[in-house]
Amino acid sequence: MAVSARRGQPLTLEEIYMTTLRLVDAGGVEGLSMRKLAAELDVNPMSLYHHVRNKEALVRETCAVVAARLRLPADDGTPWQDQLRALGHAYRSLARSHPSLWSYVNGHPDLSRQENALWAVFNRILTAAGIPAEDLVRTRRVLYSFVSGFLTAETSGLLVELEGTVDADSAFEVALDLIVAGLEARHSAVAGPPPELPSR
CATH class of the missing domain: 1.10.357.10 (Tetracycline Repressor, domain 2)
Structure with a gap:
């Protein structure tokens, strides 16, 4: 699991997906980028690629997390x-x-x-x-x-x-x-x- 020198603690998938959701709620999927997400998480953008393949996979997995919470x-x-x-x-x-x-x-x-x-x-x-x-x-x-x-x-x-x-x-x-x-x-x-x- 990648650890950011700035954060001093490892990223979690939950943190990545919830932060992605917050950014999408604020600016839409079109306004989302791996660089913006990395800045929000206070990590190097390359750290994200240890967890998700690309933006498309990130959005897909975030959708799955939200759908799983459907009552x-x-x-x-x-x-x-x-x-x-x-x-x-x-x-x-x-x-x-x-x-x-x-x-x-x-x-x-x-x-x-x-x-x-x-x-x-x-x-x-x-x-x-x-x-x-x-x-x-x-x-x-x-x-x-x-x-x-x-x-x-x-x-x-x-x-x-x-x-x-x-x-x-x-x-x-x-x-x-x-x-x-x-x-x-x-x-x-x-x-x-x-x-x-x-x-x-």
Whole structure:
């Protein structure tokens, strides 16, 4: 583990990733550089390369650390509707806490695809909602795009610019209501009408 003469103590991956996140929150991924990170950590820039290969790997690993902190709903028998709402709120909380990083990930599908735990929980909830296995990926992508569109408008201020004063919390609840209602309606359509009772 590299030790800086100025710091007098070794760097840790946790320190590197959390400092990276703070810099990205302040100036975006585009404003991040290995040199800026090194200055913030008070180390020689070359010391960072003992821990991370390059800026791309640094951002990727920082994304993984943030994603791992996502509070995903447990598989505890709670109705799928409630689990879906909890998942939506957890994802929105991440986007609002780190809008610059979230926006970057949202624009780089290869990064968003690495959130395996998120997709596994999403698939589980959609399965509980009655979505057939062959439709899981398509349905998940549509709903992800819908929610991401809302969050893009919210985090960029576009939601307010288009509609004037908007209660974003209430608007997000409406979005979740629409998703739940749509899935319930789709399940009913796939399942078909209940069988008729035999006449006496």
